[in-house]
Amino acid sequence: MKTSHLLVLFVAMGAVLFSCQKEKSFEGDSYTLRLIFQPSANGEPLTFNKDYINLLGEDYKVTTFKFYISNISLLQETSDPVARKENGFFLVDASNTASQVIDVQLNAVPFNRLMFQIGIDSIWNVSGAQTGALDPMNGMFWTWNSGYIMAKLEGSSSLSRGLNNTYIYHIGGFREGEKTQRNVILPLPNQQEWILERTSVTEMVIDVNIDKWFKSTHDLPISSISENMSPGPLSVKYADNYANMFTLNSVLRR
Amino acid sequence: MRRFITIFSLCLLTGGVLIIDACNKTERSSTTLPNAITLEVPSNFPQPEDVFKDNPLTNEGFALGRKLFYDGKLAKDGIASCASCHQQFAAFSTFDHAFSHGIDNQFTTRNAPGIFNMAWHKELHWDGGINHLEVQPLAPLTAPNEMGETVENVIRKLNSDTRYREMFRAAFGDENATSQRMLKALSQFMGMMVSGNAKYDLVMRGKATFSQAEQSGYTIFKAKCGACHKEPLFTDLSYRNTGIPVNPGLNDMGRMRITRSGQDSLKFKVPSLRNVQVTAPYGHDGRFFSIGAMIDHYRLFVQDGPTVDPLVKRKISISLNEKSDLIQFLNTLTDTVFIKDKRFSQPD
Numbered sequence: 001m002k003t004s005h006l007l008v009l010f011v012a013m014g015a016v017l018f019s020c021q022k023e024k025s026f027e028g029d030s031y032t033l034r035l036i037f038q039p040s041a042n043g044e045p046l047t048f049n050k051d052y053i054n055l056l057g058e059d060y061k062v063t064t065f066k067f068y069i070s071n072i073s074l075l076q077e078t079s080d081p082v083a084r085k086e087n088g089f090f091l092v093d094a095s096n097t098a099s100q101v102i103d104v105q106l107n108a109v110p111f112n113r114l115m116f117q118i119g120i121d122s123i124w125n126v127s128g129a130q131t132g133a134l135d136p137m138n139g140m141f142w143t144w145n146s147g148y149i150m151a152k153l154e155g156s157s158s159l160s161r162g163l164n165n166t167y168i169y170h171i172g173g174f175r176e177g178e179k180t181q182r183n184v185i186l187p188l189p190n191q192q193e194w195i196l197e198r199t200s201v202t203e204m205v206i207d208v209n210i211d212k213w214f215k216s217t218h219d220l221p222i223s224s225i226s227e228n229m230s231p232g233p234l235s236v237k238y239a240d241n242y243a244n245m246f247t248l249n250s251v252l253r254r
Numbered sequence: 255m256r257r258f259i260t261i262f263s264l265c266l267l268t269g270g271v272l273i274i275d276a277c278n279k280t281e282r283s284s285t286t287l288p289n290a291i292t293l294e295v296p297s298n299f300p301q302p303e304d305v306f307k308d309n310p311l312t313n314e315g316f317a318l319g320r321k322l323f324y325d326g327k328l329a330k331d332g333i334a335s336c337a338s339c340h341q342q343f344a345a346f347s348t349f350d351h352a353f354s355h356g357i358d359n360q361f362t363t364r365n366a367p368g369i370f371n372m373a374w375h376k377e378l379h380w381d382g383g384i385n386h387l388e389v390q391p392l393a394p395l396t397a398p399n400e401m402g403e404t405v406e407n408v409i410r411k412l413n414s415d416t417r418y419r420e421m422f423r424a425a426f427g428d429e430n431a432t433s434q435r436m437l438k439a440l441s442q443f444m445g446m447m448v449s450g451n452a453k454y455d456l457v458m459r460g461k462a463t464f465s466q467a468e469q470s471g472y473t474i475f476k477a478k479c480g481a482c483h484k485e486p487l488f489t490d491l492s493y494r495n496t497g498i499p500v501n502p503g504l505n506d507m508g509r510m511r512i513t514r515s516g517q518d519s520l521k522f523k524v525p526s527l528r529n530v531q532v533t534a535p536y537g538h539d540g541r542f543f544s545i546g547a548m549i550d551h552y553r554l555f556v557q558d559g560p561t562v563d564p565l566v567k568r569k570i571s572i573s574l575n576e577k578s579d580l581i582q583f584l585n586t587l588t589d590t591v592f593i594k595d596k597r598f599s600q601p602d
Binding site for chain 1: 409433
């Protein structure tokens, strides 16, 4: 009787302890994965205000380039993640080198592909004031039409019909039919299997090719579109394109 | 043995409580916890939206929100505050102005709506572009023709003010001012503004009776206005085109700006008629300067168009006698308790 009483208490304690861990849905030790995003244009590291030619043959300069990364995951056989960073939001800003290096703790399970999302899940677009990477102070939140700007590219081109030849693309939209979140899946070179280790940091260098912003799935010439600053069909097209900007350059242990 | 088990059990329970407390994500480092307050829901009201789910209402949070609401420091010019355009005696609309004044003698392009019963609204603004009360203040704070400031600057100003730092500590545990805390505090202050003590409410609760004219006006109201201006909030929170011709100077397409659907062209959120007597002028661009002019619009001037609401398409037949009684009834929606409530007035 008394022993069973104790048992009940232990079980209750266990339940309390377990409930604390509700957000950790993957078991096992977790080690560091470091993603390094390297913005590039014309096959070289991006330099602001330098002249480039996009895949449509248009000249362009870049003054601002930012995008959100979230839901960093590891994949093995299926598209169901074997490890995933829940509610991790990162704002990558081409003007801030530190923001381009993202460290996440993930479980040590074999994987052969990396997956992440460009943008912010719908729920965080409708849940009131947020902080950290999602702080509206970062200038990535539409104040007149609540929702996050998933990616932002600004600059100029001699072909732009915008004010002072500038172009401004603020891409967002989270509602059904106008979603701009995109999953990117990057296989490891030669389909090799990898596992995170305690003694080293796995570092993946990811090239972010801005040329594809203007032409990949869709042709989006600067000469015909110099501005997009709201959700809608055009934002969706830019999202289709920015999903193609990413390639895995190298994977190594440090 | 029995005593040992009792003590052991107590230890376990205490441990459990500590662990439960450790699970609580919002860390509070201050020794005195803020004092919880609750949203008053009038007995004739439905349950509100879950606006405060991640924002526990406290005296300290509310007090901070109140100070912020009345502080011109938030604007670029150091003068324009939320309260400049949302005046308590006008049920937190702008008294006698179609458009409100922003910084540098600029005007807004829509009539400032009153602020009350916000906790019942899922979407805000005439076009419903704002999807949560907490993020609403970002719009006037950053609009170049309203307060014209950047969020970054506002937060910098707050962090360099000792009084604010104290208040952030009292409300949130440490003195760091962040945009999230500022917005949650403002949300507490505005969300607590409940207007449910008008004569109408007293009648509904059996504590007063309508005059004969008011009663007649109420009957007319229910038959001819109540479908959109639904009781007890006096809005069904929907978006409708009421046949107000587009103002060519503004070319404001309303809800369509948010949904980009042609079906939403010229639709605006149905405004609450609570406190309507003190919130003149009326309409999204404030073109109707009296309740009578507004009613006359529905009686005589509705301009039909593809998205005009079927309920007003053929105008609304209201006789002059009915109009007079209707106004008598609408005046019973004035909540003097609310517009004189010291909790919502400018802090000392």
